[in-house]
Amino acid sequence: MRPEIWGHRGARGLAPENTIPSFQLALQLGVDGVELDVHLSKDGELVVMHDDRVDRTTNGEGFIRDLTWGQLRELDAGFKFGSQWKGVKVPLLREVLSLGIKCKVELKHGSSVYPGIEEKVLQEVSKYSSLDRVEFTSFDYDALSRLKDLEPKVQVGIIVFGRPSWFLEHAKKVRATSMHCNISLVTKEDVNLVNLSGFRIGLWTVNEPWELSKAWEMCPNSITTDYPDRAIKKRVNCSP
Numbered sequence: 001m002r003p004e005i006w007g008h009r010g011a012r013g014l015a016p017e018n019t020i021p022s023f024q025l026a027l028q029l030g031v032d033g034v035e036l037d038v039h040l041s042k043d044g045e046l047v048v049m050h051d052d053r054v055d056r057t058t059n060g061e062g063f064i065r066d067l068t069w070g071q072l073r074e075l076d077a078g079f080k081f082g083s084q085w086k087g088v089k090v091p092l093l094r095e096v097l098s099l100g101i102k103c104k105v106e107l108k109h110g111s112s113v114y115p116g117i118e119e120k121v122l123q124e125v126s127k128y129s130s131l132d133r134v135e136f137t138s139f140d141y142d143a144l145s146r147l148k149d150l151e152p153k154v155q156v157g158i159i160v161f162g163r164p165s166w167f168l169e170h171a172k173k174v175r176a177t178s179m180h181c182n183i184s185l186v187t188k189e190d191v192n193l194v195n196l197s198g199f200r201i202g203l204w205t206v207n208e209p210w211e212l213s214k215a216w217e218m219c220p221n222s223i224t225t226d227y228p229d230r231a232i233k234k235r236v237n238c239s240p
Contacts, residue, residue: 001240003215004032004222005231006104008205009050013226016081017057018048019088023096029228033102035137035204038093038121040114045069046093046124049077052108056080058090065114093121097128104135104180104224106159110143118146122154131155137180144174157202164190168197178221180204183211188218195221195240206231 010022011029023034037050047064054060054067058075069092078088096103111117125134135155138144144156157178160167164181171179178200181190186203194201200221206212207226212234215223219238225231 001219001221002235002237003220005030005228005235006202006222006224007031007034007228008224008226009036010034011226011228013207014229016078016085016088018050018091019077019085020091020095020099021078021085021088023099023101026228027099027101030232031101031228032222033104034096035104035106035224036093036096037106037108038117039064039108040117040120041069041072042066043068043070044116044120045072046117046120047072048091048093048096050108054090093124094128097124097134100129102133103129104137104157107136107138107140107143110138110140110146112140112142118143118150122147122151135177141170141174144176148175157200161185164194164201168194168199171197171199178202180224183215183223186218186220191218191220192240209234 007026009017011026015022015025026034036048039047041047053063058077060075072090077090078085131153135157136147137157137159139159147154155177157180158171158176159180180202183203183206191201202222203220204224206215206223216236216238219240
């Protein structure tokens with residue numbers, strides 16, 4: 001088996017995270033797909049950013065939910081990573097989907113924080129991509145259940161922090177396709193258990209050489225990494 005390699009927020013270690021240049025670089029490096037994060041702006045646009053606030057990655061301040069898309073679009077999302085990235089903009093989900101790349105779209109919050117976000121992301125995928133090219137992931141399992149209720153064909157994956165065996169019932173309950181687990185908390189036996197239980201397993205965030213070696217030994221279905229160049233260079237076929 002050849003595990004898939006997914007670029008974490010694009011190529012987060014090499015370019016400003018969750019920006020179009022980061023996703024394009026990951027694609028150029030040869031990833032199987034990219035992972036990204038989605039929030040709702042004050043006026044209901046699907047904004048690609050990891051944090052609830054814009055402070056860490058841009059020259060702005062405040063919560064995404066309190067800012068309009070016009071305000072968010074004025075922000076510089078590149079200069080903090082390096083001067084050569086100055087002027088890079090915060091993207092919308094539709095802009096990333098339009099690149100034609102496979103995506104794991106993490107909902108940072110479901111309808112309890114962003115009313116109607118599940119319907120909105122499904123609408124965007126139907127317009128700009130297709131269900132077979134997108135998997136929705138989240139720590140918010142209610143949001144994933146709602147997505148499955150709205151569209152049974154959608155692929156969803158639960159994100160877990162802990163031993164995978166603790167979360168198998170949650171995966172079944174939300175009708176998940178996969179589980180995404182922190183590599184430091186997973187063994188090869190866990191990987192086999194998840195696969196035998198009918199789920200794919202992905203490991204995050206696999207960056208260092210020793211983590212890559214550990215990942216290939218465990219033979220997951222996929223890994224997510226900040227440095228796709230390292231992972232692709234070291235990728236091997238492995239035995240479940």
